[in-house]
Amino acid sequence: MRTVRPILLAAAAIVLFAAFGGMHIGAQQPRPGGDIRILPLRGNIFMLVGGGANIVASVGRDGVLLIDTGSAEMSDKVLAAVRELSRQVTSSPMPQQSCVGIVHCVWWDGSRFLGTTASPPAPRPIAGIINTSFDPDHMGGNAVIVNAGSSYGARVGQGAWVIAHENAPTHVSGSSPLPAAALPTETYLGTDKKLNFFNGEGVVVWHRPAAHTDGDSVVQFRGSEVLAVGDILNMASYPVIDIDKGGSVQGIVDSLNWILDVAIVEHMMEGGTLVVPGHGRVTDSADVAYYRDMMTIVRDRVQEMIKRGMTLPQIKAAKLTRDYDPRLARNPSWTPDMFIEAVYRSLNSRTAKE
Numbered sequence: 001m002r003t004v005r006p007i008l009l010a011a012a013a014i015v016l017f018a019a020f021g022g023m024h025i026g027a028q029q030p031r032p033g034g035d036i037r038i039l040p041l042r043g044n045i046f047m048l049v050g051g052g053a054n055i056v057a058s059v060g061r062d063g064v065l066l067i068d069t070g071s072a073e074m075s076d077k078v079l080a081a082v083r084e085l086s087r088q089v090t091s092s093p094m095p096q097q098s099c100v101g102i103v104h105c106v107w108w109d110g111s112r113f114l115g116t117t118a119s120p121p122a123p124r125p126i127a128g129i130i131n132t133s134f135d136p137d138h139m140g141g142n143a144v145i146v147n148a149g150s151s152y153g154a155r156v157g158q159g160a161w162v163i164a165h166e167n168a169p170t171h172v173s174g175s176s177p178l179p180a181a182a183l184p185t186e187t188y189l190g191t192d193k194k195l196n197f198f199n200g201e202g203v204v205v206w207h208r209p210a211a212h213t214d215g216d217s218v219v220q221f222r223g224s225e226v227l228a229v230g231d232i233l234n235m236a237s238y239p240v241i242d243i244d245k246g247g248s249v250q251g252i253v254d255s256l257n258w259i260l261d262v263a264i265v266e267h268m269m270e271g272g273t274l275v276v277p278g279h280g281r282v283t284d285s286a287d288v289a290y291y292r293d294m295m296t297i298v299r300d301r302v303q304e305m306i307k308r309g310m311t312l313p314q315i316k317a318a319k320l321t322r323d324y325d326p327r328l329a330r331n332p333s334w335t336p337d338m339f340i341e342a343v344y345r346s347l348n349s350r351t352a353k354e
């Protein structure tokens with residue numbers, strides 16, 4: 001894996017769009033004084049940490065594609081980090097590992113000679129954004145980054161494009177409407193949306209129905225074997241099941257099983273496809289299987305108590321997540337009690353319909 005110099009960024013002006021979106025349940029607050037850290041994942045794919053939700057970036061000849069943009073108050077820092085990353089990747093003398101086919105390979109091979117003949121090539125523009133959900137900590141940076149980006153074709157001069165599932169922007173609440181630039185330029189319905197090849201690989205946006213919300217997207221980089229799965233997987237806490245936005249416990253379990261079907265392991269359950277959660281560290285199939293098991297076990301425990309006729313306060317008092325709490329009860333805005341209540345509401349509404 002290639003290493004990139006740690007990027008430390010001077011504090012930039014902080015833009016506040018806190019008026020919109022309001023407080024999102026379960027959202028972990030970014031550290032406003034903190035820096036954005038960049039982790040190279042594989043090939044041209046990078047992970048940006050510290051801007052709210054995890055951000056995934058594809059950086060190469062076609063420009064920059066971002067999966068999520070973090071929170072509004074961190075957007076200037078995220079933008080500065082993305083520009084610096086783009087500058088470093090573009091001026092790198094090393095051919096990129098995900099170079100596929102003669103067109104892409106020639107471009108990168110050529111870049112190694114540019115340093116001797118001219119100043120380093122300009123950073124590639126931010127071409128587009130895909131939002132895994134429209135939670136404020138996942139799309140809060142959209143407006144600033146769209147306005148700083150540039151695309152081609154019919155959208156020349158209008159900034160970067162934004163793709164999200166049809167349902168995602170319908171859940172935005174708050175006193176002020178979102179700035180127009182933050183909204184999707186394109187939404188999709190159905191199971192998936194295939195993008196054109198971007199930076200030498202296929203990119204597929206998959207809809208995962210009724211999981212964290214009813215508008216969740218998972219982004220698959222088919223050449224680099226990286227999946228950005230948003231808040232279906234949260235390594236920093238129990239998954240936020242946002243019932244009021246159409247989420248469900250069964251949708252989370254189904255989606256985790258789907259990730260395990262799509263992911264390819266390197267040895268036993270270790271390595272292979274890299275799975276980037278909405279929050280917390282990068283994972284592989286073994287981590288996803290552990291999380292899927294936890295979700296399945298907690299679902300079954302709550303279901304069993306509902307069958308026995310126990311009430312929500314009784315179920316909460318039973319501390320059904322006690323064995324997982326040391327690892328997953330660290331998010332004060334999404335406590336085990338809140339998680340259990342969401343599981344209960346999700347199962348109860350299903351039982352009521354049956």
Ligand SMILES: [Zn+2]
Nearest residue numbers: 053137231278
């Ligand atoms: Zn999130």
